[in-house]
Amino acid sequence: xxxxxxxxxxxxxxxxxxxxxxxxxxxxxxxxxxxxxxxxxxxxxxxxxxxxxxxxxxxxxxxxxxxxxxxxxxxxxxxxxxxxxxxxxxxxxxxxxxxxxxxxxxxxxxxxxxxxxxxxxxxxxxxxxxxxxxxxxxxxxxxxxxx
Amino acid sequence: xxxxxxxxxxxxxxxxxxxxxxxxxxxxxxxxxxxxxxxxxxxxxxxxxxxxxxxxxxxxxxxxxxxxxxxxxxxxxxxxxxxxxxxxxxxxxxxxxxxxxxxxxxxxxxxxxxxxxxxxxxxxxxxxxxxxxxxxxxxxxxxxxxxxxxxxxxxxxxxxxxxxxxxxxxxxxxxxxxxxxxxxxxxxxxxxxxxxxxxxxxxxxxxxxxxxxxxxxxxxxxxxxxxxxxxxxxxxxxxxxxxxxxxxxxxxxxxxxxxxxxxxxxxxxxxxxxxxxxxxxxxxxxxxxxxxxxxxxxxxxxxxxxxxxxxxxxxxxxxxxxxxxxxxxxxxxxxxxxxxxxxxxxxxxxxxxxxxxxxxxxxxxxxxxxxxxxxxxxxxxxxxxxxxxxxxxxxxxxxxxxxxxxxxxxxxxxxxxxxxxxxxxxxxxxxxxxxxxxxxxxxxxxxxxxxxxxx
Numbered sequence: 001x002x003x004x005x006x007x008x009x010x011x012x013x014x015x016x017x018x019x020x021x022x023x024x025x026x027x028x029x030x031x032x033x034x035x036x037x038x039x040x041x042x043x044x045x046x047x048x049x050x051x052x053x054x055x056x057x058x059x060x061x062x063x064x065x066x067x068x069x070x071x072x073x074x075x076x077x078x079x080x081x082x083x084x085x086x087x088x089x090x091x092x093x094x095x096x097x098x099x100x101x102x103x104x105x106x107x108x109x110x111x112x113x114x115x116x117x118x119x120x121x122x123x124x125x126x127x128x129x130x131x132x133x134x135x136x137x138x139x140x141x142x143x144x145x146x147x
Numbered sequence: 148x149x150x151x152x153x154x155x156x157x158x159x160x161x162x163x164x165x166x167x168x169x170x171x172x173x174x175x176x177x178x179x180x181x182x183x184x185x186x187x188x189x190x191x192x193x194x195x196x197x198x199x200x201x202x203x204x205x206x207x208x209x210x211x212x213x214x215x216x217x218x219x220x221x222x223x224x225x226x227x228x229x230x231x232x233x234x235x236x237x238x239x240x241x242x243x244x245x246x247x248x249x250x251x252x253x254x255x256x257x258x259x260x261x262x263x264x265x266x267x268x269x270x271x272x273x274x275x276x277x278x279x280x281x282x283x284x285x286x287x288x289x290x291x292x293x294x295x296x297x298x299x300x301x302x303x304x305x306x307x308x309x310x311x312x313x314x315x316x317x318x319x320x321x322x323x324x325x326x327x328x329x330x331x332x333x334x335x336x337x338x339x340x341x342x343x344x345x346x347x348x349x350x351x352x353x354x355x356x357x358x359x360x361x362x363x364x365x366x367x368x369x370x371x372x373x374x375x376x377x378x379x380x381x382x383x384x385x386x387x388x389x390x391x392x393x394x395x396x397x398x399x400x401x402x403x404x405x406x407x408x409x410x411x412x413x414x415x416x417x418x419x420x421x422x423x424x425x426x427x428x429x430x431x432x433x434x435x436x437x438x439x440x441x442x443x444x445x446x447x448x449x450x451x452x453x454x455x456x457x458x459x460x461x462x463x464x465x466x467x468x469x470x471x472x473x474x475x476x477x478x479x480x481x482x483x484x485x486x487x488x489x490x491x492x493x494x495x496x497x498x499x500x501x502x503x504x505x506x507x508x509x510x511x512x513x514x515x516x517x518x519x520x521x522x523x524x525x526x527x528x529x530x531x532x533x534x535x536x537x538x539x540x541x542x543x544x545x546x547x548x549x550x551x552x553x554x555x556x557x558x559x560x561x562x563x564x565x566x567x568x569x570x571x572x573x574x575x576x577x578x579x580x581x582x583x584x585x586x587x588x589x590x591x592x593x594x595x596x597x598x599x600x601x602x
Contacts (some may be wrong), residue, residue: 014535019253019367021528026257026522029264029379034268043271051335052274069298071306089309093281096307097274100285101293103306127569 051093059098061136066102066112074104075123076116091116115141148335155189155329155339157214161221162188163351168224169412174245179358183351183401183416185343186393189421192217193321194471200320206294206327213324250366254353257373261382265342269385273334275385282310283386284337291326303479315472316470318387329352337385345382348393349373352588356595359407368595369496371529376519377584387428388581394424394431396588398438399552403545405457414460421461422468429483435469438552445548452579462559485567494566503571507564510575511557514583526587529594537599546596553589 043050049057066072076091083091095116096104097127105112113130115121117139124130130143153554162184170180195216263450286302293299294321300317303312318340324337349369357365372378397420405413421438424431442461446454489497497503518524541545560582567574 011537013534015532018528018535019250019370019510021523021531022253022257022370022525024372024522025376025518025528026260028376028520029260029374032376032380033260033264033267036264036271040270050271050273051601052272052280056274066330069293069296070299071488090277093277093285095310096310097280097288100288101298101301102302103301105306 051146055094056094056098057138058136058138062099062114062134062140062142065134065136065142066099066114067132069101071103071105071110072099072114073108073110074106074116075108075113075120076106078119113143113145115143148329149171151325151329151333151336151339154210154213155336155343157217157221158188159185159186161217162191162226163219164224164228166416167368168228169415170410171496175356175524176354178350179354180193182354183192183345183397186216186351186390186397187419187423188366189321189340189343189393190317190426191419192324193317194254194423194426196327197288197316197320198325200294200299200323200438201291203297206291209294210327211272233265234375241319247363249420250363251371252501253442254366254370254373256350257370260333261373261379264379265345265383268380269338269341272384275337275383277339282314283318284322285310286314287326287337288321288332290316290323291332294323294327295403307342308484311484312479313405314387314429315426315431315475317423318390320582335538338383339386340499341389342385342389344393345378348389348588349395350399351393354594355396356592359403359596360596362486364595367532368591369594371591372588375525375584375587377524377580377587380519381581381584386475388585391424391427391431392585395422395434395556396532396592398424398434399485399589399592400550402427402438402442402457402461403549406545411456411460414457415464418461418464418466419468422465422472425469425472430556430560432472432558434552435465437555437559439465441548441552441555445544449544484569485563489566489568493568497567498562498565500565507561507575508569510564511561511583518583519580527596529591533594533598542597543575546593549593553586553593559584 048054074092074095076088082088092104092106095114096102108124108127108130112133114125115124121135121139121141123133124141124143128147129145131146133142133144135141149596159181163180166175166180166184166187175183192213195213196209199212246281246355257440270384275284276338285307289302290299293301301307302310302316305312321340322337325340326332329336349372352372353365353369398417401413401420404410405417421431421435425435435456439458439462442538444460446458515526542550562578564571564575
């Protein structure tokens with residue numbers, strides 16, 4: 001009888017304490033949140049916008065040199081030492097996000113081509129079929145196919 | 148910004164009046180009505196916006212028409228309601244004061260952490276995470292910027308296959324609609340919808356469990372979700388997983404409410420929630436099929452009087468949404484990266500590969516244990532609580548049915564991982580936590596209703 005009552009008491013105590021164990025998973029969120037709050041403070045102190053917002057504004061500078069819709073070529077990286085898939089994907093996908101509803105194609109076979117970095121810019125400058133339309137900063141340039 | 152807020156709030160306010168009209172099983176708590184209206188109103192507003200865009204209306208005309216439609220719906224529901232006698236109020240199960248106070252303290256503590264985390268994440272990443280800007284907000288920009296000249300149809304182009312052109316467009320339409328009301332693109336709209344679905348999800352979980360099991364159990368259920376690192380991480384990222392989790396839980400909770408109060412209105416709203424789940428993500432199609440089948444089977448097996456009335460009402464609302472989705476998918480003729488690149492022979496070889504089975508099951512097991520946490524996630528804590536508190540016997544029919552729906556949906560997810568043509572380790576690493584999160588609130592709902600009596 002005593003053993004049964006003891007077990008019941010133990011269960012009651014466990015049932016009361018179990019929800020308090022939520023502190024453990026919640027703590028993971030606390031440490032991640034601290035990192036983000038530090039970033040927010042640093043951005044505020046420096047008077048800067050969030051990095052993605054800055055990049056979006058920078059990429060949008062390309063808009064006035066591009067057709068309003070349709071396919072636009074995109075070159076990025078050095079073929080001899082290609083960037084990682086994550087790095088290339090980030091540049092390509094975020095650029096398409098900024099330039100929508102245009103469709104960014106990883107190719108130079110389009111009438112308008114964006115060079116995504118200095119390597120791509122150099123390749124297009126050395127290719128007689130293209131002329132430079134604009135350099136917009138951040139390593140981005142727009143080229144037009146002439147032949 | 149005021150116009151954007153009006154655009155977000157108008158369908159919610161109208162749906163709040165409609166929900167008030169259909170709450171025929173007794174008066175529902177205001178918080179519950181608000182949360183139901185927030186999800187269903189926003190979802191239906193997105194579909195209406197998509198239909199107007201497909202009809203070739205300009206943004207200006209669409210905003211005017213949209214505002215007229217939602218104002219008329221709200222006014223009609225309000226006018227009809229004031230002419231009806233008020234229903235009786237359904238009280239929540241009373242709870243012991245000290246345990247309720249402790250549960251409330253725990254709820255508020257984890258809610259404060261989650262709210263701070265949301266603020267930090269949304270401030271540092273206002274365009275959302277990778278999937279948000281590469282998929283959901285990218286589509287919203289196509290729909291908003293290409294509305295005038297029809298360029299929005301490029302959203303289905305295989306050139307941007309990496310953005311999953313076959314995904315349903317509920318969330319992008321919703322964001323594009325908000326931008327049209329605002330008159331410009333602003334990150335405030337997707338951030339507001341992330342907050343809206345997250346808060347509504349916590350509210351539905353808390354109030355539903357409170358109504359079925361008592362206030363203390365409801366607060367604990369809310370605390371379990373708010374303490375989950377996966378929920379805190381994904382709530383502000385502007386992807387469709389939290390809205391999908393909302394529609395899953397809403398379907399289950401409304402079906403339970405419908406059976407409890409014999410409410411035809413709850414069945415109609417459950418049908419709407421299941422249909423909207425299909426329009427939120429492809430996984431919603433599996434959920435709709437499973438829940439419609441489970442509801443129909445349960446009605447046939449255990450019903451008295453008119454057992455098929457509930458499932459019939461459920462289908463009355465959800466079938467048109469399903470038909471519209473099938474018409475949409477057929478008209479754009481898109482292929483899915485998992486389904487269309489797999490032959491029967493390849494599928495069988497993958498399913499029979501024991502290494503793949505072990506890899507998938509162990510990854511799911513790890514995710515269920517950790518759920519984004521360092522040492523232990525919320526589900527093992529919920530399990531310990533259930534063991535210590537004891538569970539209800541016999542298990543209620545609505546709880547058992549919800550359990551079957553969750554298990555079968557998880558089985559479909561598992562089968563998709565086994566069949567995936569992508570690199571399995573990469574596929575699991577980049578999506579499993581979000582996929583499990585879709586079911587997490589419903590699992591917490593189940594666990595709290597299985598528990599014998601809260602504290």
